[in-house]
Amino acid sequence: MPRLRLPGDSAALETPLELFDARVSQLWLEIGFGGGEHVSSQAKANPDAGIMASEVFIEGIAKCLSDIDDMKLSNVRLWDEDARELVDLLPDACLDRVFILFPDPWPKKRHQKRRIIQPDFLRELTRVMKPGARLRFATDVRSYADEALTIFLAEPRIEWLARTADDWRTPPSDHFRTRYETKNLGDIEPVFYEFQLND
Numbered sequence: 721m722p723r724l725r726l727p728g729d730s731a732a733l734e735t736p737l738e739l740f741d742a743r744v745s746q747l748w749l750e751i752g753f754g755g756g757e758h759v760s761s762q763a764k765a766n767p768d769a770g771i772m773a774s775e776v777f778i779e780g781i782a783k784c785l786s787d788i789d790d791m792k793l794s795n796v797r798l799w800d801e802d803a804r805e806l807v808d809l810l811p812d813a814c815l816d817r818v819f820i821l822f823p824d825p826w827p828k829k830r831h832q833k834r835r836i837i838q839p840d841f842l843r844e845l846t847r848v849m850k851p852g853a854r855l856r857f858a859t860d861v862r863s864y865a866d867e868a869l870t871i872f873l874a875e876p877r878i879e880w881l882a883r884t885a886d887d888w889r890t891p892p893s894d895h896f897r898t899r900y901e902t903k904n905l906g907d908i909e910p911v912f913y914e915f916q917l918n919d
């Protein structure tokens with residue numbers, strides 16, 4: 721993946737907007753993109769955004785690469801390893817948006833510590849988000865929805881942008897459905913939490 725794969729060193733990632741072939745003014749990150757439908761749809765709809773997208777599942781990476789090629793997208797770059805390693809390499813306050821959509825749910829109690837939303841990782845994410853940046857989290861597993869919300873709201877700089885009591889039950893207007901979402905494997909209707917990072 722020579723032109724699409726992000727370099728694995730912090731020096732190259734110091735000026736991430738320059739890593740895209742397209743001229744972009746915003747930097748977005750999608751973590752665990754699966755087959756990449758959401759990545760390619762957002763990239764097409766937002767040519768001004770450079771999207772860094774991370775996935776470890778090789779078939780998903782191949783599918784996303786094929787879509788990027790078919791759609792002639794020059795504002796996407798892929799990271800084919802653990803997203804947490806990429807986040808560690810990023811400079812402070814560089815991201816405008818983050819998407820964590822239907823992450824592996826690990827529904828069994830004894831496996832829940834494997835979930836990607838953990839206090840330490842969230843703190844590291846807030847380091848690389850700009851003040852005012854948005855983070856969208858979606859899940860269809862009740863225990864993950866509850867646990868993640870508790871972790872997000874414990875972070876002092878994170879504000880939950882819930883406008884009404886239950887608007888988090890409705891997909892945001894700029895959401896593109898993901899392959900995992902369509903499988904309805906969870907125990908609740910999907911929830912979409914939208915957060916903003918404050919100063």
Ligand SMILES: C[S@@+](CC[C@H](N)C(=O)[O-])C[C@H]1O[C@@H](n2cnc3c(N)ncnc32)[C@H](O)[C@@H]1O
Nearest residue numbers: 752753754775777802803821822824898899900
């Ligand atoms: C349940 S799937 C959902 C995929 C996609 N977001 C969707 O909604 O269709 C979660 C994905 O996250 C990926 N994943 C899990 N841990 C990851 C990590 N640390 N870094 C990057 N990707 C990860 C998995 O390989 C898997 O494809």
